[in-house]
Amino acid sequence: MTSSTWPGWLALTLNIVGAGFVAYSIVGSHSADRPVWVLVVGLIAVATWIARSLCAVLDLRRTALVLALVSAATGAIVTPATDGIAVVPVIVAILALVGDLRRPLALGIVVAATSIALIVVGALPFDTPVVAVLGELAGVLLGVFAGLSRRQFRRSEQQAALLRDREAAMREENARIALARDLHDLLAHSLGGLVVQLDAVDAVLEAGDVESARRRVIDARGLAVDGLADARRAVAALRDPDSATAAAPVDPGALAADLGDLISAHRALGGEAALTVLGRPRPLSALQAAALRRALQESLSNARKHAPGQPVRAELAWEDDRVTLHVSNPLAAGDDAPLARSGGGHGLAGMRERFAALPLGGSATAGADGDRFAVTAEARLA
Incomplete structure (x- = not known):
């Protein structure tokens, strides 16, 4: 493994570890009190999170985009039903989309806005407290700001490389x-x-x-x-x-x-x-x-x-x-x-x-x- 590909594989490893903890939490926490579809959709969000991370390392941009959209949508709709645990795949997907200089910033913002709407809709059937919903929405906004920070950092690196050239x-x-x-x-x-x-x-x-x-x-x-x-x-x-x-x-x-x-x-x-x-x-x-x-x-x-x-x-x-x-x-x-x-x-x-x-x-x-x-x-x- 070369030094240039090592950071990508390290990020993939960290994503897999994080996804494993999230999947364990979704399955093990109040699973008996939730409908089966919540468990299935939550695990789909986690699986597409891992798959998107792998596609990012392999530079499969189109597939990674589709998987990020699926991960954000599925995670957002079941976030209230999983006590906010499923918001993690949503945050990761939004961070990746907003922080990618090769994609328009508007795409990440639209995905974030859609995820917020889906979280609100997903909270209605379960009578989720308003405070909990606001916390979950704050997590989405955190993903947006983290993505903007990453985007700015990468743009600075790109400009520095151009200056060196x-x-x-x-x-x-x-x-x-x-x-x-x-x-x-x-x-x-x-x-x-x-x-x-x-x-x-x-x-x-x-x-x-x-x-x-x-x-x-x-x-x-x-x-x-x-x-x-x-x-x-x-x-x-x-x-x-x-x-x-x-x-x-x-x-x-x-x-x-x-x-x-x-x-x-x-x-x-x-x-x-x-x-x-x-x-x-x-x-x-x-x-x-x-x-x-x-x-x-x-x-x-x-x-x-x-x-x-x-x-x-x-x-x-x-x-x-x-x-x-x-x-x-x-x-x-x-x-x-x-x-x-x-x-x-x-x-x-x-x-x-x-x-x-x-x-x-x-x-x-x-x-x-x-x-x-x-x-x-x-x-x-x-």
Whole structure:
């Protein structure tokens, strides 16, 4: 028996035990003073109670509904004649109908109202005291309220499960977006740089400059090694997303060194770039530092794609509540560069997503600024 079916079978067992006590009470209490039909109808109410519980476990919904209606009706009509004992199957049936989210609430209310009417009718031939009848009716109302409580509890559980599913879907979607973003950054920087280097190697070999070609190959190898290291870091972050959040703060000197390495790599690829740092640097979280590195990396990759050979200006400005990276290069006359058509605009979109997802918030914008193309990325500080 699996853990998922165990609660249903446990409920069935408890119902059987309860039904046994009720049947024993109906048979053993004043049975000689009651008409035979009262005893028979009362036992039918108990038997249909047990059968309904079994059908509920086996998920036989239609049969369970019919048995619940029979149990409620037969139990209600003989409740006064059994000193209120037969009201128990009525309460159980009403509780089950009202508490079942798969059935309309109105059905349970109608069954409860009908049961009340049958109890009143059943009390007439036996001159049942009014107080006893009111107690039996109170039992039916108790079943209604218990069913409403169960219905609300099950609805809360259902909503909680739906919320968990949505959260899991969102986490999966965020992981997919993060993977696509990191893959784009790695491929755009590493493979794009390798294309530039290989083109340069081809050009210098045609010119017969073997030494320059050798230096270009060495630079290309270094770029590939850096790209592989970045890929490993990205994979590690995806395997353990919490590690980046829990990582120690990044010293501003280490960030400046990383940004300087990106500038140097851009120069090694034949580009021209300069980095200026303004303000008083402060430690950053690992996520903030990674976002700034990726922003400069993407900006330099875009410059190589769309404005090769044009000078790039990068400025890192520190303020009390934020740090801003501003990167710009002259607008190219056209998209005739070899790598101009290799992108799909995903890098800038990924940059915006990365900064928007920072714990303290951030933003990134890109577009023409006069005769220059500018990227501005801002990370808010505590």
